[in-house]
Amino acid sequence: MIAAEFDVFLFDLDGVIYLENELLPDVKLSLERLRQMGKIIRFLTNDPRATREQVTQRLRRLGLDVNEQQVYTSGWATIQYIQRRGYSSVFALGTPDFLSEMRSSLQQVRINTDNQPQAVVIGYDDDITMRQVNEAVQYIQQGSDFIATNGDTSFPVSSGRSLATGSLIRAVQAATGRRPVVIGKPSPVMFQIATEDLPANARIVMIGDSPETDILGAHGMGYTGILISEAPVTFPSKYDFRAPDVTIRNLSSLFDPAMTVVPWSKPPFPWPERVEPGVAAVVFNEQGDVLLMKRIDNGLWGIPSGHVEPGETVEEAIKREVMEETGLEVTVERLIGVYSHPASQVFSYPSGDVVQFITLCFLCRVDGGNIRADRKESAEVKFFNPAELPADMLPMHPQWLMDALASDFSAFIR
Ligand SMILES: [Mg+2]
Structure with a gap:
């Protein structure tokens, strides 16, 4: 039974708890059973328009026994983020409800008054x-x-x-060339x-209807992700962070004695947004x-x-x-191999970009130049005996070297 395997249940709202103004089947009974089992229940919604209090009231009107501290909207989380960052002045766009929640929570912060705010916050309202x-x-x-409160387009x-x-x-983003810090799912923020008040060993599961936000976000955190869907959703890679650990049709499956879930074990790379x-x-x-070369980033x-x-x-x-x-000049001799293992070729950049490379690896020979001190991307550059490589190497790179050594390159060195 899935319900017995976890201590903390994080639920998405739209498509999981309700759809439009209707509670979904088995929600009320399932939440009641989890409560009786002593489970911690929280609701995470990316919708930045309503306040935490309004969402709580809505859930109560639908007949659920919920208190405000169980509800996390992307708007409320954004307000917490602003507070923690210590901003004293922000320019914010969103619903009047979001702005009033921000004003009452951040009384020391000047909101929409300064000509040079420290931060711009973008939420959503039809009247922006x-x-x-x-x-x-x-x-x-x-x-x-x-x-940005959330990234849903x-x-x-x-x-x-x-x-x-x-x-x-x-x-x-198109006009400024800058990317925002996004607060809502799948962002870890x-x-x-x-979850910051929970014990470190709490067994946490996220239950949602969106592979792109709920499941991807859960897996980025190392949590198990359960998808609510009529049909199973699959992805080509076994490492895909968006692939749910299990798919269920409704919450009653949490109590099915025949159902279990293999907890997600997080691969050692962040989820890439594109392949290059x-x-x-x-x-x-x-x-x-x-x-x-020793990389500056990792x-x-x-x-x-x-x-x-x-x-x-x-x-x-x-x-x-x-x-x-x-700082060295090289001559390219020939191709060694084409590689795309995500463990070695997913890189996170300071801009926020996370890219997986398909890498064409070539055998090269030094032709001139000198190892110089003013290198752009490396902290240190050295030649190593292939039998005595440093321990802290990018995964898979020793394999590329083995592949190079396995072929006959004697013609290229003297
Ligand atoms: Mg949803």
Whole structure:
């Protein structure tokens, strides 16, 4: 029985607890049973329009015994985030309810009064004007931090789909070239705020109807993710963070004695948002030692690698990357292999981008240049004997080297 396997149950609201104004089947009884079992129950919604209190009232009107402390909206979580960051002045767009919740919770913070706010907060309201969005753009360009309540680009309404916060932030992103800190699911910020008072060993499960927000967010945190869906949802990769640990039709399945769930074990990489082509260079010197660089972002040693710029040939990309990272000029000899293992090729950048590379790995030979001190992307550059590689290497890179050594490269070194 799934209910017995966890201590904490985080529920999405829309599509899990209710749909429009109707409670979904078995919700009331299932929540009651969990409560009787002594489970901790919390509700996490990305909808930034209503206040925590309004959502609580709505759940009570639907007949559920819920208190305000169990409800986490992306708007409320954003307010907590602003408080913790210590901002004293923000420019915020959202519903009048969201703005009044913000004013009453953040009495020390000046809201929509300053000409140079420390942060811009974008939520959603049908009455937000293009003029206001443009004001946000100006502030962000002038250096304000960029925060969004949630990233959902649309949400379902009776006539189809409605624009949501995510579409607004894309407009601002396009105009400013900046990406926001997003608070709502799948961002860890919302989950951290909703679980920070729980014991570290609490067994937590997230139950939602969206693989892209509920399940992806749960898995990013290392929590089990249960999907509510009529049909099973599958993804091509066994590592896919969006793939639910189990799919159920409604909450009564939590008490099915025949059902269990294998807890999610988090792979050792963040979930990438896209896949891009990359290049890597196995560079040997005259002694047969291999060139490694210590990455600034994660402190791990690895083979020089990078991406192909638009209009660039693969060969040009390799030469440029090795030069930028080490200061050495190389000649490209031949292809060793094509790799896309996410453990070694998912990288998180300070911009917030998380990219998985498909890397074309080439055997190269040093042609000139010197290892220089003013390298752009590496903390340290050294040649290593392939039999004595550093312990803290990027996963899979030793394998690329083995592949290079397994083939005959003797012609390329003296
Ligand atoms: Mg939902």
